[in-house]
Amino acid sequence: MSAGDASAAVKAKALLAAVKLGDVAEAEKLLDSGTPIESADKNAWTALVWACRGGNIAMARMLLDRGAEIEARGSGGWTPISWAVRSGSEAVTALLLDRGADLEAKDTGGWTALLWAAMRGHADVAELLLRRGAALADEDGEDADVEALCHYPECLLVLRDADRIQRWHRRRLLALWWHRISQPHGPKGGS
Template identity: 40%
Template sequence: MKKTLTRFIATAMLLAAAFGACLPARAQGDGETNRQLLAAAKDDDQQSLLAALQRGAAVDAMNRIGDTALITACKQGDTAMARTLIEHGANVGHASAPGVTPLMAAAYGGFDEIVALLLAHGADLFTTDRVGKTAMEYAAGQGQTKVVSRLLDAGVDVNRLYKNDLTALMWAAGYDRAETVQLLLARGANPALKDNRGMTAKDIAVQTKSARASGVLSAG
């Protein structure tokens, strides 16, 4: 019995070793190469990022909060790195733990070229994060006027209602983004719409002491 068990263990070890030798380099080295990929994205190091990909790093590897290298590139406004990652198959729809997608990250930062790149590769305009915000709300709230314009051109209804019946105009007004308010009005935003509290964009601007946005809305 003892000899049989010994032979069984020895055989199992040999099989395990043989199986491991047959695994592709990517499967064996994922942990370290993935860390290198994520570090390269964080450090804005294109050369190291390419090297990690060539060594078999998973292009959609995630850090502790679920950010991929692509999300990091979008947060940092690195168009070249974002393009490289997409060309290597990065998922443009991947969301981090808080639900932030590459498109949301780029919209928040006002990185219009990256937004265009993501949209060209199928990024979803209407995905929401964990609190119900879309890329448009990120852009409008931050006053990223060029991005707001691009999202409208891509098919977002200027009077679309978001969570709590807020519109992009209300988001821009509440954060005193006067230039974005002007653009939205020019593109057909309806200032008479009300949120679920019965407040218009101007009411919100007054409440938040957003003087410039209030002035634009009063003039309009």
Template identity: 35%
Template sequence: MRRGKVELLELLRSHGARPQVTDIDRFLCACRLADSAEMRNLGPDLAGQLDEKDYVVLVEAAAEGRTESVRLMLDAGFPIETRGDDGGTALHVASYAGSASTVQFLLERGADLESRDTTWDSTPIDWVKVGSGHHPDHCPDSDWVATARILIEAGASLAELNLGPDSEKPASGEVDELLRSYGVS
């Protein structure tokens, strides 16, 4: 339910499962699905009952390029610097996924452009470089070049990026070319 997989929940119920679904589960599902009417119906006080593990829904939505969901969660009071499984913020994972619209929105809302994840000590510009090479498929309209350009134009530091042959996680050819045009070697 927290991941917005309502159809899976219904399938389980049709086979006899009796999952315990709380109002917080319903609220997080509404957040994930950008269902503002359901969020209002459940009540604004639920946002105040959330804890750190609940806020991870923000990072998961950003990883999928769900900009409207991210907007609703930030409006509901979710902390913009919430961290996910790899210690990355919503800006990190949206960058990795190549979600230009989510990255732009998060920057407009004040996300820290130079925030470092807690696993690799990397910034969002490094995550877009790596994501462009990996091509994750969880964001339907990925555009790593546009995402990298947004981060660069917002002032992302390029000093620590490595595009050389010894780079463990190379960028895609297009992102590599863009970064080189800004002087990265």
């Protein structure tokens, strides 16, 4: 290993350590010095994965603003949204969805974010995912049996209310769309 490779490896480890500790300023300093944003550990978990795993919204936002790969897959096929959901962070999950994360991404076991939310009992995250359109059924129309994986009463209530949650969300989007297209273009009261 050359001196340059050793230096890059040290910087990569330092970046991941700063992210794990939640030190946004140090992570920014390392990125500014040329440390690759997609630096990863032996499990192929990137800085963004570690920020999401820790539920650190400030760190996740900074990394996304600097171009971190939102669909980076580490061992197990887990993406940043998988980790945000597993950690129970509604705020980080919402951020990732706002930035275009794949709501239906599956890990190597075929688990989606909604399945992880149900299994971990994160009712607030499950409701967020449902509001954003997460499917209870797989692409073949088969029930993913999300409820069978959930042993948390609050989460079960959310899952059993999925149709109402998603219906409300669709109506809200339709109302926003209608409002937007029905507004006259240009400034009001023009001269």
